[in-house]
Amino acid sequence: MAKTTSRARRDLWSQPPAEVYRQLETREQGLTEEEVERRRGEYGYNELRKETLSRLQILVRQLNNPIFLILIACAVVAGFFGEPEQSVAIILMMALSVVLGFFNEYRAEKIIERLREKVSLKTLVKRNSKTYEIESRQLVLGDIISVTIGDIIPADIRLVEAKDLQLDESALTGESFPVEKATSPLSLDNPTPQQLTNYLFMSTVVSNGSGRGVVISTGRNTELGGISFDLTRPHPETDFQKGLRSYGSLLLSFTVVLAIGIFTLNYIVGRPIIDALLFSLAVAIGLVPELMPAIVTISISQGAAKMAKKQVIVKRLVSIEDFGSMNVLCTDKTGTLTEGKISLSDYWSLNAKRDPKILTYSLLCNSAAVGDEIAGNPMDVAIWRYAKENHVEEAVKPYTKVDDVPFDYRRRMSSAVVQRDGTYTLITKGAPESVLPRCKYAEENGGSEPIEAAQNRLNAKLTEYSEAGYRILVIAQRGIEAKPAYTPDDERDLTFLGFLIFTDIPKKDAFEALAKLKELGVDVKILTGDNELVAKKICEKLEVPVKKVVTGSEFMKLKPIEVKAVADEATIFARITPEQKLEIIKALKANGHVVGFLGDGVNDASAIYEADVGISVDSAVDVAKEAADIVLLEKDLLVLANGIQEGRKIFSNTIKYILMGTSSNFGNMFSAAAASVFLPFLPMLPMQILFMNLLYDTANMTLPIDNVDDEYIKKPRGWDISFIRKYILFFGPFSSLYDFLTYGIMLFIFGASAELFQSGWFVESFWTEVFVIFVIRTRRIPFWSSRPGKWLTILTMACIAIGTIIPFSPIGGFLGFVPLPPQYWILLVLMVATYLLLVDAGKVFFYKICGCVW
Amino acid sequence: MRVVIEMTPYPELLRWWTATITAGTMFLVLVSIYLYTRNSRNIISTLARSKVDFLRHFTFVWIMLALLALYIFSISNGSYEIFAAGNIVVEVILAIYVIRNRNV
Numbered sequence: 001m002a003k004t005t006s007r008a009r010r011d012l013w014s015q016p017p018a019e020v021y022r023q024l025e026t027r028e029q030g031l032t033e034e035e036v037e038r039r040r041g042e043y044g045y046n047e048l049r050k051e052t053l054s055r056l057q058i059l060v061r062q063l064n065n066p067i068f069l070i071l072i073a074c075a076v077v078a079g080f081f082g083e084p085e086q087s088v089a090i091i092l093m094m095a096l097s098v099v100l101g102f103f104n105e106y107r108a109e110k111i112i113e114r115l116r117e118k119v120s121l122k123t124l125v126k127r128n129s130k131t132y133e134i135e136s137r138q139l140v141l142g143d144i145i146s147v148t149i150g151d152i153i154p155a156d157i158r159l160v161e162a163k164d165l166q167l168d169e170s171a172l173t174g175e176s177f178p179v180e181k182a183t184s185p186l187s188l189d190n191p192t193p194q195q196l197t198n199y200l201f202m203s204t205v206v207s208n209g210s211g212r213g214v215v216i217s218t219g220r221n222t223e224l225g226g227i228s229f230d231l232t233r234p235h236p237e238t239d240f241q242k243g244l245r246s247y248g249s250l251l252l253s254f255t256v257v258l259a260i261g262i263f264t265l266n267y268i269v270g271r272p273i274i275d276a277l278l279f280s281l282a283v284a285i286g287l288v289p290e291l292m293p294a295i296v297t298i299s300i301s302q303g304a305a306k307m308a309k310k311q312v313i314v315k316r317l318v319s320i321e322d323f324g325s326m327n328v329l330c331t332d333k334t335g336t337l338t339e340g341k342i343s344l345s346d347y348w349s350l351n352a353k354r355d356p357k358i359l360t361y362s363l364l365c366n367s368a369a370v371g372d373e374i375a376g377n378p379m380d381v382a383i384w385r386y387a388k389e390n391h392v393e394e395a396v397k398p399y400t401k402v403d404d405v406p407f408d409y410r411r412r413m414s415s416a417v418v419q420r421d422g423t424y425t426l427i428t429k430g431a432p433e434s435v436l437p438r439c440k441y442a443e444e445n446g447g448s449e450p451i452e453a454a455q456n457r458l459n460a461k462l463t464e465y466s467e468a469g470y471r472i473l474v475i476a477q478r479g480i481e482a483k484p485a486y487t488p489d490d491e492r493d494l495t496f497l498g499f500l501i502f503t504d505i506p507k508k509d510a511f512e513a514l515a516k517l518k519e520l521g522v523d524v525k526i527l528t529g530d531n532e533l534v535a536k537k538i539c540e541k542l543e544v545p546v547k548k549v550v551t552g553s554e555f556m557k558l559k560p561i562e563v564k565a566v567a568d569e570a571t572i573f574a575r576i577t578p579e580q581k582l583e584i585i586k587a588l589k590a591n592g593h594v595v596g597f598l599g600d601g602v603n604d605a606s607a608i609y610e611a612d613v614g615i616s617v618d619s620a621v622d623v624a625k626e627a628a629d630i631v632l633l634e635k636d637l638l639v640l641a642n643g644i645q646e647g648r649k650i651f652s653n654t655i656k657y658i659l660m661g662t663s664s665n666f667g668n669m670f671s672a673a674a675a676s677v678f679l680p681f682l683p684m685l686p687m688q689i690l691f692m693n694l695l696y697d698t699a700n701m702t703l704p705i706d707n708v709d710d711e712y713i714k715k716p717r718g719w720d721i722s723f724i725r726k727y728i729l730f731f732g733p734f735s736s737l738y739d740f741l742t743y744g745i746m747l748f749i750f751g752a753s754a755e756l757f758q759s760g761w762f763v764e765s766f767w768t769e770v771f772v773i774f775v776i777r778t779r780r781i782p783f784w785s786s787r788p789g790k791w792l793t794i795l796t797m798a799c800i801a802i803g804t805i806i807p808f809s810p811i812g813g814f815l816g817f818v819p820l821p822p823q824y825w826i827l828l829v830l831m832v833a834t835y836l837l838l839v840d841a842g843k844v845f846f847y848k849i850c851g852c853v854w
Numbered sequence: 855m856r857v858v859i860e861m862t863p864y865p866e867l868l869r870w871w872t873a874t875i876t877a878g879t880m881f882l883v884l885v886s887i888y889l890y891t892r893n894s895r896n897i898i899s900t901l902a903r904s905k906v907d908f909l910r911h912f913t914f915v916w917i918m919l920a921l922l923a924l925y926i927f928s929i930s931n932g933s934y935e936i937f938a939a940g941n942i943v944v945e946v947i948l949a950i951y952v953i954r955n956r957n958v
Contacts, residue, residue: 678874
């Protein structure tokens with residue numbers, strides 16, 4: 001077998017197929033299972049990089065965190081200045097935090113791995129003379145694979161068979177025009193990938209035709225593997241990611257300033273440098289939202305698992321929040337609003353007669369694969385089904401198919417050349433507006449007349465069928481001379497034969513799904529290649545109010561400034577091209593919408609990629625599935641509506657953590673900082689702050705699975721930094737006020753020593769910080785009208801119990817706590833109850849009176 | 855239990871404490887006014903109708919100011935009982951307020 005380096009395999013371009021088989025020790029019938037196993041053992045799986053993280057990588061991710069470095073610094077400083085207990089305590093808490101983070105993220109990664117497996121790319125491979133559909137990562141060197149329109153090439157391939165094969169190689173070469181491929185050997189020295197017309201390269205896309213070839217390199221040995229480990233260009237940051245990042249950096253910069261300020265002030269008031277340093281570092285740790293990445297990861301992985309149960313697979317996890325925020329959904333109608341099972345309803349000639357020739361010719365100009373089952377283009381399949389059901393398929397027997405001119409989206413038609421008794425006929429089938437301009441005559445009653453004479457009747461028929469919601473194809477023909485190959489240029493001077501009339505009825509649950517999407521505040525727009533009358537009819541049947549209909553040709557004439565307005569106004573965009581779909585998505589995004597696009601065809605891929613939330617279905621072509629963020633296992637809008645609700649729950653629970661951090665936690669650390677300057681002792685020891693932080697983080701761990709109020713998920717919500725700013729300003733001081741109150745109680749009612757003060761404030765601070773979760777987690781007033789999640793309640797109560805008994809325990813002694821007097825507990829209960837009610841009353845003012853909404 | 859102020863080891867801090875908690879409350883009042891005035895509906899309603907609306911809208915602020923007075927008075931006097939009784943009264947008021955403003 002040839003050497004396995006990429007260089008050596010590339011030399012196969014100059015060899016004929018037989019030699020390629022010989023060099024790669026393979027054959028037309030494919031490899032045997034033993035050979036596959038051996039080669040996989042030798043070269044590994046066909047993947048550029050592992051999608052999931054190893055245990056070690058997850059562990060390293062826990063340690064690769066600025067908080068961890070700060071804690072190490074704290075431990076070293078404490079040890080260096082003769083405080084070994086503090087040093088040990090910090091290391092212990094650090095270890096606990098790492099273990100907690102590791103197990104949660106490991107579990108999340110496992111969930112993600114299982115989900116990805118559900119929508120992995122598949123390839124048709126021939127092994128042991130049999131054809132199988134396997135995951136692309138299972139391919140090995142020497143495998144024989146087949147590709148067709150829409151497929152993403154799964155490895156580097158040497159072609160051995162090709163039929164009108166064209167590839168979009170832009171992912172590899174940047175070349176935007178399709179490249180024609182053929183099998184003939186090439187005499188080239190040191191060719192570039194662009195020159196290798198008998199090679200197919202990993203990640204490029206079949207834009208036309210079909211082919212078969214031998215895998216000559218896999219995984220990192222492919223051309224793409226040599227350039228980069230990324231299969232696709234990076235997705236832009238989501239709205240939520242941007243918001244989270246700006247919020248994180250704002251808080252981090254504030255923390256740095258505060259820590260430096262606290263250290264300087266404490267040093268100025270004469271506190272020992274070690275105390276000042278450790279305290280300022282501990283306050284910094286208390287402020288940093290260190291749990292945020294974990295909360296986000298857990299939220300989205302748990303949410304993704306829940307969504308998978310609802311038949312929605314999330315491929316790009318960060319898109320979940322945008323999924324929830326989505327307020328415009330663009331979709332085609334076929335298969336989502338309609339059954340997607342097109343059936344041939346009838347076939348008519350110009351004078352409304354059922355001419356059998358129309359049906360016979362449409363069976364001849366047909367790309368469906370007919371065996372025990374019929375597969376292929378839905379319309380071609382529908383024609384065959386009709387023929388079989390009516391037992392007329394035998395009519396094609398006298399004909400021999402000579403050649404095909406396959407369908408493409410630009411021509412919107414396909415042709416076949418057939419021969420019967422030495423006469424060659426070109427049959428063309430396609431969209432009326434594409435085929436009719438190429439017709440010179442129209443056949444009627446056995447004779448033919450110039451098309452111009454029949455134009456009015458043709459137009460009247462087309463309008464009649466379209467208004468009735470039918471989908472129409474036209475069939476035309478002409479006699480043609482025999483020649484080696486036929487091209488689209490031969491599709492001219494045709495004679496119109498008749499109409500093929502198809503129907504696609506609305507789905508039973510489409511009405512319910514659209515109503516639910518409306519209830520969720522999602523505006524549905526239809527972007528279809530079909531004509532406007534068909535789309536309008538479907539909308540009428542489904543009671544979708546149509547504000548405006550725009551056709552592709554009308555859209556083309558719009559000025560850039562008008563595009564934005566029209567994108568917002570129109571409900572139906574009919575007869576549009578893939579480029580126009582992309583333009584509409586961009587215009588809607590520019591108008592401030594979070595846009596989803598649901599599509600399944602090759603022509604949908606760019607729009608799927610451009611949308612904030614690209615959605616596809618499991619049965620879609622590879623390129624559409626690969627471009628999508630979310631894959632629906634069922635092409636059903638109801639499934640989508642369920643997914644949107646789930647996305648909103650995840651968004652809501654992530655926001656809860658942010659609001660907690662910006663209110664209670666922030667307030668606590670601020671009051672600690674202020675008190676440290678005036679008190680003759682530290683209000684809380686650094687390791688006490690770290691311990692409280694650890695306990696608080698533990699209590700927050702179940703937030704991702706908390707219940708979310710129904711009314712919160714009724715409308716889409718995007719990131720709103722101005723709301724967070726107002727929230728910090730308003731709710732932050734509450735917690736500080738109650739901290740100051742505790743200082744007063746400890747100093748002037750209990751005449752507390754430093755240890756008693758620290759113990760009292762630790763418990764109060766922890767109680768308020770944790771209990772307020774139940775008030776902040778809901779917008780409902782009173783807060784007890786919203787039921788929190790079972791696990792959130794259990795875990796927070798467990799943490800409260802630990803925080804309460806800790807001053808009485810030996811660990812408490814180690815952390816510097818002393819037991820608190822019984823009277824303190826009575827005051828604490830009253831104080832915390834007032835605090836919670838005051839925050840709830842604050843919500844009345846904030847949400848209802850000031851109208852602050854998110 | 856009644857602990858007099860003289861018992862604290864840090865009597866000089868009382869003034870600092872009173873100033874800090876008052877400043878904190880005043881900050882919250884200012885934020886409330888800022889948020890209230892940002893909502894133009896509130897201004898129109900206050901101007902067009904009566905001062906009653908304004909007083910009613912700020913119930914939460916009045917309660918907070920009452921709490922501040924209670925806390926300063928009870929803690930300055932080192933009075934555990936006044937603190938506890940005052941809290942219970944305010945809690946009842948707050949509970950009535952939130953229930954009357956329930957949104958579900």
